Amino acid sequence: MVVKSKATEVSVYRNSVSVTRVGSVSLPAGRSTIFIQGMSKTAKSDSFSVKFPTEIHAVNIQVVSYEETGEDLESEKIAKELSELNYNVETYSMLIELRKKNGDFSSRKDISVEDQEKYLESLPEKLFSLHETINKLTAEKEKIGEKLKEAEAEEEKPLIMVELECEKEGEYPFILQYQESSGSWEPKYEVRFTGEGNPLDVYMKAKIVQCSGEDWKQVKVTLYTGNPSASQSIPSLPSVKLSIYEPPVERVRGKGVMMDMAAGSAMAGAQMMQAAAPMMGMGMMNMEMMKTAEATVSEEETMTAFELPDLRDLLSDTDGNIASLQSFKVDAKYNSLCIPCVKDTSFLTATITSADWPLPAATAAIYLKEVFAGNVYVNPDSEEETFILSLGQDERLNVIRKELPCKTQDVFLKNQKKKSHEYAIKITNKSSESIKVLLKDTIPVSTDKTIVVDASELSGGVINEENGVIDWEITVADHASEEIKLAYTITWPKDKQISRSTDYVSVSGSGKKCPSCGASVSGKFCPVCGAPAK
Structure with missing residues (x-):
């Protein structure tokens, strides 16, 4: 006996779906065998479980094909x-x-002519009736053809054979659960900037995808931020052995000695800030963004759950089913970020406290006063106190960084060479309002005690001694300019050459990668594979 089931609840993880189906079957007293339909071809065949009332006893359960049921094929x-x-x-x-x-x-x-005329007069009506009949039959053929495809697809799916014993005849419910490998979801954000005196409006949404071949109609949906199979195996404990290391002949090397190498240090952050729409407004009279019901958020043992309100349809093989999860406001410190050693454009940015953004890393659509400004990847690092979010290109500022002539001299008494570098940075505000500017630049960092880098002029900037990044926080008045001077010297043994290497510094304050799968990580564990972040 082949028994149908209906999907009623799905738990969607980041790369799989747990499907719950229900059904009922009329059983005679004694032993009987049923075949439960419902699992898809992409389901994990070793992940299913079947539940019956306690008075039903299962003797044998296994996965079989439709041909093994002995039933007549519906197709x-x-x-x-x-x-x-x-x-x-x-x-x-x-x-x-x-x-x-x-x-x-x-x-x-x-x-006769009379009979010919009668025949010809009745012919159009008879032909019309025949064409009408053919049209009806053709429409019926199309419906039956679709029905045939569905039946053939259903017969290609695996069935659950259950041999069971029943004490008395009756109608009994059952539950079928299994893991669907073709489903997943990913978070997406919508960030709206309404003005520098206001917090950011953040809307978290989910794009749910499933390719099981079946449309799940009117099901309860819960989204989970992790995966059920992540990090189940206990890791091996390493055994550390020590031995004497014979170092190679030492070579003197520096780290990012010249400013052209320092430019690369800031490139990683600047690349995240793609040029977006100009800062401009759009009049939207008596209009506001349509809002939908949000999910109920709960903290499970190892992940966060978003239970979507109401029952909904999750269609198969679409570009994605969009659901609203939650919305909140987040305080931010707004600046125009300039990194002229990398790029001569400026970016409107929001500096956000990481603890105020309790969401996983994802792509965000940025809106500046109802104008779409582009997409950015948001990856708050919980181990960093703050991170920087780009809100798009800021065309109110003009930034010019000019390198002045270098000077190289020999220090004879110390048998050293000394090279001086100097830069002039000019920031011009073209707007009618004052602008808070966060200016970033960098100087080389020495990794060898015989190489000395000395910052001789910072114009009030604050330097990070570890990576050489310098920050200036200044306010540029309307239709005015500010000039910053940066100068430093490099001293090294004159009989040595300097080796240059570049480390990339994330301007946004985030950038951890999962050591197992390489995915971007926000927090202590990878949202894709569940491995601990390092």
Whole structure:
């Protein structure tokens, strides 16, 4: 006996779905065998479980194909019905051709003119009736054809064979659960900037995808931020052995000695800040963004759960089913970020406290006063106190960084060489309002005690001694300019050469990668594979 089931609840993880289906079956007293439909071809066949009331005892449970059930194939019945329809369409088509042929009296002398006229007068109505019948049959053929495809697809799916014993005859419910490998979801954000005196409006949404081949209609949906199979195996404990290390001949090397190498240090952060729409407003009279019901958020043992309100349809093989999860406001410190050693454009940015953004890393659509400014990747690092979010290119500022002539001299008493570098940075505010500017630049960092880098002029900037990044926080008045001077010297043994290398510094304050799968990580564990972040 083949029994159907209906999907009623799905738990969607980052790369799989747990599907719950229900059904009922009429069982006689004693032992019987049923075949439960519902699992897809992409389901994990070793992940299913079947539940019956306690008075039902399962003797044998296994996955089988439709052919093993011994049941008549539904597709064969439908194919026979479709064949009959094709025959009828062909028959009516032949009748049309026959009536047209009979209406040709050019070679016939045995029919009177009166009979010919009667035949020809009735012919259009009869042909119309035949065409109408063919159209109805063709429409029915299309419906039966779709039904045949569905039946063939259903017969290709695995079935759960359950051999069970029942004490008394009756109608009994059952629950089928399994893991679907073709489903997943990913977070997406919508960030709206309404003005420098206001917090950011953040809307978290989910894009849910499933390719099981079945549309899950009116199901309860819960989204989880992790995966059920992540980090189940206990890691091996390393055994550390020590030995004497014979170092190679030392070579003197520096780290990012010249400013052209320092430019690369800031490149990683600047690349995240793609050029967006100009800062401009759009009048939206008596209009506001449409809001939908949000999910109920709960903290589970190892992940966060978002239970979506109401039942909903999750269609198969679409570009994605969008659901609203939650919204909140986040305080931010707004600046125009300038990194002229990398790029001469400025970016409107929001500096946000990481603890105020309790969401996983994801792509965000940025809106500046109802104007779409572009997409950025948001990856708050919980181990960093703050992170920087780009809100788009700021065209109110003009930034020019000019390198002044270098000077190289020999320090004879110390047998050293000394090279001086100097830069002039000019920031011009073209708008009618003052602008808070966060200016970043960098100087080389020495990794060898014989190489000395000395910052001789910082113009009030604050330097990070570890990576050489310098920050200036300044306010540029309307239609005014500010000039910053940066100068430093490098001293090294004159009989040595400097080796240069570049480390990339994330301007946004985030950038951890999972050591197992390489995915971007926000927090202590990878949202994709569950491995601990390092």
